[in-house]
Amino acid sequence: MLSRYRFLSSYVSPKARAIVFEKYGNPKDVLRAYTHELPPLTPTTLHIRFLASPINPADINQIEGVYPAKPTFTKELGILPDGEHKELAVGGNEGVAEIIAVGEQIKDLNVGDWVIMGRSGFGTWRTHAATTPNDVIRFNNKEIGLIQAATLSVNPCTAYRMLKDFVTLKKGDFMIQCGANSSVGQSVIQIAKAWGINTINIVRNRPDIENLKTHLKSLGATHIITDQELRNYKTKSLIKEWTGGNIIKLGLNCVGGEVATEMAKFLGQNGTHVTYGAMSRQPFFVPASHLIFKDIKFLGFWMSKWNKTHSREEKGEMLNEVIKLMKFKKESPADIAFEEVLWGNQNESDESLKNKFLSALDKSGAGFHGKKQILKMQT
Amino acid sequence: MLSRYRFLSSYVSPKARAIVFEKYGNPKDVLRAYTHELPPLTPTTLHIRFLASPINPADINQIEGVYPAKPTFTKELGILPDGEHKELAVGGNEGVAEIIAVGEQIKDLNVGDWVIMGRSGFGTWRTHAATTPNDVIRFNNKEIGLIQAATLSVNPCTAYRMLKDFVTLKKGDFMIQCGANSSVGQSVIQIAKAWGINTINIVRNRPDIENLKTHLKSLGATHIITDQELRNYKTKSLIKEWTGGNIIKLGLNCVGGEVATEMAKFLGQNGTHVTYGAMSRQPFFVPASHLIFKDIKFLGFWMSKWNKTHSREEKGEMLNEVIKLMKFKKESPADIAFEEVLWGNQNESDESLKNKFLSALDKSGAGFHGKKQILKMQT
Numbered sequence: 152m153l154s155r156y157r158f159l160s161s162y163v164s165p166k167a168r169a170i171v172f173e174k175y176g177n178p179k180d181v182l183r184a185y186t187h188e189l190p191p192l193t194p195t196t197l198h199i200r201f202l203a204s205p206i207n208p209a210d211i212n213q214i215e216g217v218y219p220a221k222p223t224f225t226k227e228l229g230i231l232p233d234g235e236h237k238e239l240a241v242g243g244n245e246g247v248a249e250i251i252a253v254g255e256q257i258k259d260l261n262v263g264d265w266v267i268m269g270r271s272g273f274g275t276w277r278t279h280a281a282t283t284p285n286d287v288i289r290f291n292n293k294e295i296g297l298i299q300a301a302t303l304s305v306n307p308c309t310a311y312r313m314l315k316d317f318v319t320l321k322k323g324d325f326m327i328q329c330g331a332n333s334s335v336g337q338s339v340i341q342i343a344k345a346w347g348i349n350t351i352n353i354v355r356n357r358p359d360i361e362n363l364k365t366h367l368k369s370l371g372a373t374h375i376i377t378d379q380e381l382r383n384y385k386t387k388s389l390i391k392e393w394t395g396g397n398i399i400k401l402g403l404n405c406v407g408g409e410v411a412t413e414m415a416k417f418l419g420q421n422g423t424h425v426t427y428g429a430m431s432r433q434p435f436f437v438p439a440s441h442l443i444f445k446d447i448k449f450l451g452f453w454m455s456k457w458n459k460t461h462s463r464e465e466k467g468e469m470l471n472e473v474i475k476l477m478k479f480k481k482e483s484p485a486d487i488a489f490e491e492v493l494w495g496n497q498n499e500s501d502e503s504l505k506n507k508f509l510s511a512l513d514k515s516g517a518g519f520h521g522k523k524q525i526l527k528m529q530t
Numbered sequence: 531m532l533s534r535y536r537f538l539s540s541y542v543s544p545k546a547r548a549i550v551f552e553k554y555g556n557p558k559d560v561l562r563a564y565t566h567e568l569p570p571l572t573p574t575t576l577h578i579r580f581l582a583s584p585i586n587p588a589d590i591n592q593i594e595g596v597y598p599a600k601p602t603f604t605k606e607l608g609i610l611p612d613g614e615h616k617e618l619a620v621g622g623n624e625g626v627a628e629i630i631a632v633g634e635q636i637k638d639l640n641v642g643d644w645v646i647m648g649r650s651g652f653g654t655w656r657t658h659a660a661t662t663p664n665d666v667i668r669f670n671n672k673e674i675g676l677i678q679a680a681t682l683s684v685n686p687c688t689a690y691r692m693l694k695d696f697v698t699l700k701k702g703d704f705m706i707q708c709g710a711n712s713s714v715g716q717s718v719i720q721i722a723k724a725w726g727i728n729t730i731n732i733v734r735n736r737p738d739i740e741n742l743k744t745h746l747k748s749l750g751a752t753h754i755i756t757d758q759e760l761r762n763y764k765t766k767s768l769i770k771e772w773t774g775g776n777i778i779k780l781g782l783n784c785v786g787g788e789v790a791t792e793m794a795k796f797l798g799q800n801g802t803h804v805t806y807g808a809m810s811r812q813p814f815f816v817p818a819s820h821l822i823f824k825d826i827k828f829l830g831f832w833m834s835k836w837n838k839t840h841s842r843e844e845k846g847e848m849l850n851e852v853i854k855l856m857k858f859k860k861e862s863p864a865d866i867a868f869e870e871v872l873w874g875n876q877n878e879s880d881e882s883l884k885n886k887f888l889s890a891l892d893k894s895g896a897g898f899h900g901k902k903q904i905l906k907m908q909t
Contacts, residue, residue, distance in 0.1 A: 219823040407818050412813075426816075426818050426821040426822060427822060428818065428822070429817075429818035429819075429822075434791075434815040434816055434817040434818065435815070435816055435818075436813040436814070436815060436816075437805075437813055437814055437815075437816050437828060438808075438813040439786050439805050439807065439808035439813065439814075439830070440808075441830070442805040442828065442829060442830025443805060443806060443807070443808075443830040443831065443832045444598040444830075444832060445830075446829075446830055446832070446835065447830070448827065448828070448829055449816060449821065449827070449828035449829075450821060450825075450827055450828075451818070451820070451821025451822040451823075451824075451825055451826070452822065453822045453823060453825070456825065
């Protein structure tokens with residue numbers, strides 16, 4: 152391995168390309184591509200090179216100014232070719248980067264390490280960034296592919312925390328989730344399977360439902376039921392048969408609306424109902440009897456908040472644990488439907504980079520449908 | 531004071547009158563009055579004489595078989611004049627009794643002590659009962675009137691626990707409640723006042739709203755707002771003005787439906803929304819953003835469950851604390867609207883006792899409206 156000192160002797164700050172905005176609004180109106188030089192490395196800073204960064208729904212909401220986690224507006228982006236010096240934010244919250252230079256006072260990170268961002272609002276739609284150790288989390292990248300790494304920090308980590316932090320699930324216990332074919336839902340199935348937890352998975356009925364069932368079974372789903380079947384009066388006894396009368400302790404909800412209310416009925420005494428999304432864009436009903444007599448707790452989970460309140464060490468531990476549990480295969484690029492967007496070529500014009508980005512944004516359909524668009528950096 | 535031994539030497543088990551049922555159903559169909567002798571006192575049992583017992587809504591639901599806390603069906607009611615020996619339950623869950631005889635091995639209870647029941651399902655619509663120390667909680671009756679004591683165990687204790695157990699409220703903090711003029715709501719106001727907690731009280735608009743406001747103010751309410759006012763767009767800034775920007779940490783809900791959803795909007799980050807009733811008989815909506823981004827917890831409270839999971843010592847402590855906080859005045863009979871029903875005369879026929887009871891039951895209107903009916907025992 153190159154020593155950081157040897158590396159530094161000939162090191163020149165790279166030119167960075169980024170998708171930035173200076174005020175909230177419709178992404179098409181406010182986003183632009185931007186080229187700048189990274190500030191020179193200091194003894195306590197890092198330079199990182201992004202490898203891949205997805206476009207997630209929350210990123211869009213953040214640019215619109217309607218997301219509670221705010222981006223970081225800063226004048227520190229670097230030396231601007233045109234002398235302009237406005238407060239800019241870089242879009243994107245998730246991605247994987249490689250460390251390319253390490254300030255001499257930093258002892259625990261090395262050139263070549265793969266990192267993800269330790270907080271939301273960092274800005275990941277860019278080729279390079281200057282940062283500090285506090286803002287990055289290193290993880291073991293031996294077992295994990297590039298696209299898996301780029302999409303590791305939000306969905307698989309959300310699944311892991313929700314299975315771990317709300318109730319104590321032992322081998323053989325049961326949990327239930329709706330939106331089971333969401334990215335988080337699929338991670339829930341894999342992590343639960345690794346822990347010996349039985350999953351009851353609710354999905355929307357669809358023409359190719361058998362294909363979906365086969366896919367979820369292959370990930371480790373114990374039982375699969377459609378939202379239509381859920382409303383059938385026989386479902387109560389069916390689920391009782393599945394669980395052998397065991398209580399379902401945990402329900403995970405990313406859909407809201409009717410299915411979130413229905414799901415609560417199947418939770419046992421003292422059960423916990425955790426909401427982490429609202430794909431249906433509908434609130435859900437809570438009947439008082441669930442709260443009063445069954446003592447069911449209706450709680451929420453937000454990965455950004457967890458990240459805000461936990462240390463870099465805890466985050467690193469989590470990442471390495473999640474990588475082990477998910478049984479990522481380096482040769483199979485991802486467990487999600489995605490499309491690579493080759494982006495960030497040093498020689499391309501800002502205009503071309505912007506158009507390429509906006510076209511990917513279009514295809515992501517605000518991220519709720521279709522394949523996830525992932526910028527793969529060509530630097 | 532009479533020693534328990536001296537007292538026992540001439541003690542004869544009293545004749546007991548009770549409202550009983552042997553199967554679930556419409557109270558009018560299944561309830562009957564019943565006369566029996568108490569089983570003789572043993573070294574480890576007590577005899578108690580009931581002083582007053584209210585008719586509560588939950589009592590009716592229990593007889594109908596639709597309440598999760600079940601009554602105690604037993605063949606142990608005593609020696610039956612007609613030799614009949616079916617499993618019977620006594621109706622009623624709340625009431626105050628006086629100890630009239632104490633088994634010689636019992637050291638911590640005395641003849642003359644006032645007690646309430648330590649569990650639900652004991653049966654309080656009766657003149658006398660044989661029981662054990664575990665089933666009764668002694669309290670200090672010096673500061674408290676008969677009707678106050680008879681209605682102490684459910685509503686004031688529910689208010690006390692909800693203010694104490696969910697979030698840590700310090701002097702000057704804010705809480706909000708709907709159904710603020712309910713029995714529990716009024717206890718909440720009094721206890722919060724004693725602790726220096728500011729209360730924002732939501733009540734339904736009505737023709738005599740000013741009288742109600744005056745009454746709640748006299749109990750210690752900090753602010754009062756109608757459900758109509760709550761929906762006004764100016765309310766947000768009004769409440770912000772009241773709280774001086776302080777976060778509202780706790781919301782208590784006994785109504786459900788729209789007001790329960792509205793109330794949640796005023797809770798601050800990490801707030802707790804506790805449901806203990808559903809007077810509107812409507813479930814309420816939970817928007818995902820409250821759960822995910824504001825981390826509001828939607829929980830329930832049920833006094834019966836608390837009683838089941840806590841010791842006699844803890845219950846006794848709570849009662850004495852509640853009596854102090856509520857500033858009961860022995861000379862003013864109660865803080866609730868009630869009507870005394872003189873009941874249990876030793877010489878009255880079972881038929882007359884039953885009819886008197888059913889007439890009170892009618893007036894209680896299943897307890898949701900009108901004055902609370904309280905059996906005052908004429909023994």
